[in-house]
Amino acid sequence: MVDFGGWDMPLHYGSQIEEHHAVRGDCGMFDVSHMCAVDVAGKDAKAFLLRLIANNVDKLKEPGKALYSAMLNETGGVVDDLIVYYVADGQYRIVINAGTAEKDLAWMGARLAEWQYEVACVPRRDLAIIAVQGPNAKARVWQVLPEARSATEPLKPFYSAIVGEYFIATTGYTGETGFEITLPASKTEDFWMKLLAAGVKPIGLGARDTLRLEAGMNLYGQDMDETVSPLDAGLAWTVDLVSPRDFVGKAALLAHPQQKQFLGLLLIDKGVLRAHQKVITSHGDGEITSGTFSPTLQQSIALARLPMAVAIGDQVKVEIRDKLLTAKVVKPCFARNGKALV
């Protein structure tokens, strides 16, 4: 067990590598109740979110649609990354990280006071979140929750549906299909035990990290934080600089274009890439932001911030202890849907 943003969480239940393979090959479940759902509701909810976050909630046309984005500060640094769900007109739900929840709520409260919008931001500490991920995840959830099938079977990725007390989204942090299910905390233990009985394996934080890294997904606090521009963290795709809309951090991003590339590394020599290791390229130095051993590739992988001139396919050196090991620059997405991509 480890402390994670104030929550006591298991790193692994048994073998971390077996947990990883279970999600890529069958399905597993994660208790991610540490993440905080915040209901943003009121007449000005949309106007508020349009200014608050870097992606454009105007893209959310159909109820249930979800959008990944970042909330920036005035200097363009990332306050947090989050998912916004469009529930209904004037009603959104955002899910924020555990370690940043209090800071985020204070930030949102301050912007609300400043902008004088009629919006309530209510953190839903009464809710828990269970993610069920893997090729067989949906079938197992429907086995336990048959009433959810008709509403959730037609959902494309990054949508959500409300089934009674369950808020079921086709989102995740593994690169596999599945659901993230928000439900009353009081119902969680029973739901977890039923999933367990249906053959869904519990997965700890350790495998959650190797799965998200293989999928090329960022981790807040590691791959980006308040000092890092989303453009330098591989998050340009979640930033809308096209529409005339203004949002916090936009002016800073326009004034400071991308400085670094956020790319993947595949270690060719034996060893394990880790955060903060120095990457030496023929165009200057870079830094690993997240690194691990990939159970799918049986090789070490990393996400790294590298000089702009580095190209995919280049060979670089990584300083590990007293050695310089060879790594190859790849697209920052290593495995998804059970398959290696590099």
Add this chain to the structure above:
Amino acid sequence: MNIPSNLKYTKSHEWVRVEGDGTITVGITDHAQELLGDLVFVELPDVGKELAAEQEAAVVESVKAASDVYAPVAGTVTEVNAAVPDAPEAVNQDAYSAWLFKMKPANIADVDALLDANAYAAAAAE
């Protein structure tokens, strides 16, 4: 905890077996492998390397962390278990069979000062 009574131990979770030829065999304890989780990388010292007591001798890395393995006593590395870097999971499966390296201690009496099984069990439980 699996702590064989015929071995010596260090507070940094190495086990030590005294061999008949005056060398010692060194590995990491079952408790250490459990703390580390699935091992994926092991780096062993060069044969012939002279080590001071408590000097970094090897590195074991699990998915979650890298950890140094220290020389239990001063001495010279005489042999390494080359099978382990090729299959680090052997240490998870049986930490007391999957030894890492052998040393010729500068002074074999130094080994007597290491922890016995009971003392290690107490230290590991802290």
